Amino acid sequence: MHLAILGATGAVGRTMMEVLAERAIPVERLTLLASERSAGTTLPWQGREITLGVPSDEAFRGVDIALFSAGASRSTEWGPRAAARGTVVVDNSSAWRTDPEVPLVVPEVNAPSMAARPRGIIANPNCSTIQLVVALKAIHDAAGLGRVVVTTLQSVSGAGETGREAWRLEARGERAPGSPFARTIVGNVIPQIGDFDAEGWTGEERKMIGETRKILSLPDLPVTATCVRVPVDIGHCVQVMVETERELSGTDARHALASFPGIRLAESARAFPTPLEIAGRDEVFVGRVRTDPFLPRVLHLWVVADNLRKGAATNAVQIVEQLLRG
């Protein structure tokens, strides 16, 4: 199998290489692509150095599967061009996620949707959406979903290496002129991820709404999100309020979550995951499962995952595994 990574030098691209190796994906040939700036440099892969190239029709020749994580404009340009030559593109950008002809896939949730991919492109969802839908699907299967309201606490690596570098500079007391954040992030929290629309919702919030509905095949599900950047390196948290269609006890909710693939449920109502503890892990961690003291059929959950892994690289590699299987 000939696999390519576009955006190999980024935070997600590097994690993709780690996860491919860890999960022993049978990659016979690996092509690494990045921007002109990085072309000609090398990255280590299984004991040797691979020289980085730039995307071109030639570069994608013979590539079976390409993982894209180089931003929406690169994906818009190169997704169809690679797919036209028979490469299956697994795209981590937002470019194709809302396209009705592109499946948006979290393997534990909607793997069968991958089969129909008329454009040759499969989209990897937004990081915070992935961990949310894994938890929601477990609840949906048990009792149906009525409404969902979430608040996220998202780490700086969600803004890539640029975000991590700004955070590191600020933590050393230095200025971070290239910061992607609207305010100082060290010692602060910022309720803005992406640009605001006319109604005052951010891009990240709109993604969580639209992508959650698409992945769960619930186009009318009321979902609302408020997304907040926090000074954490890796690991997003989502506080979820979910109203179910049918009654679901706390015990049954915990059972539904614990038995769902890819979820690690905290062992008690007093235990909970935090980003620092789960960074580097591939599962979705759920804790603080509570039934609302007053509202009927309402549960509250605390959901944490490594945004570079399950929120990006691991999910993309799981899609590759599905492709190889079927």
Next chain:
Amino acid sequence: MHLAILGATGAVGRTMMEVLAERAIPVERLTLLASERSAGTTLPWQGREITLGVPSDEAFRGVDIALFSAGASRSTEWGPRAAARGTVVVDNSSAWRTDPEVPLVVPEVNAPSMAARPRGIIANPNCSTIQLVVALKAIHDAAGLGRVVVTTLQSVSGAGETGREAWRLEARGERAPGSPFARTIVGNVIPQIGDFDAEGWTGEERKMIGETRKILSLPDLPVTATCVRVPVDIGHCVQVMVETERELSGTDARHALASFPGIRLAESARAFPTPLEIAGRDEVFVGRVRTDPFLPRVLHLWVVADNLRKGAATNAVQIVEQLLRG
């Protein structure tokens, strides 16, 4: 007027002295009380040094108003003893907040409730509750409250000087053996403030539920909170989902908030307060006012305040101002 502060060396106690001076409260005599450990040391007040004492019946003799911020056990012991000699006690601990004979006061919201104080004690609410109820009262007056679900992001100073010191030590890469936090707080977020009860709710979450209902005189209001500690020095954030009884447009909601005393509303739907910007300020800052895209009569708000000031010291001093007025 003879005023005393019990807990003068703490984060809130020191801020009380600052706020008393800033607001030119006519303090003729100031008595500062703390633990045995601090007794005999001095703190500066209006150009001179005041020697700290320890609480005793003698120490409260002739004191007109005493501000307590030394923890619940001190307040349980000394509140009634000071009040028995005619001192009005304004207590910042959780000791008396749920007592039906103790008014729980946020002056902008329920100042008239101060008049009846059979125990001679007035309770200052929990920090995150104060900023929440100010915003909720504005909405309640405009359209009535149906249900409230909040997620908080609370700064380390909410755990006092001990919390700030742990955060500073960790930020320098040192161990913080006296940390009040259940996990490392630098580079992390912790969804636990206070102890867990049998249903999995924390002390802080139960306070927000019970105190919000009491202050608003809405004993049956469905309120649920998830409280999270974040690596921020000063300033708590509360993301609020509020369902109103009657229809309320975004414009009318913004008008209700902007015209409410003590609220500073962000100038546009794209503007928002952050903790780092509002630390040191006395108002409650509200931004990101949005109507839910799917749920009828649901608003989302982002509410930020300085937890040492409006969340503690400033609110207590505002209660003193009310007492002096009448």
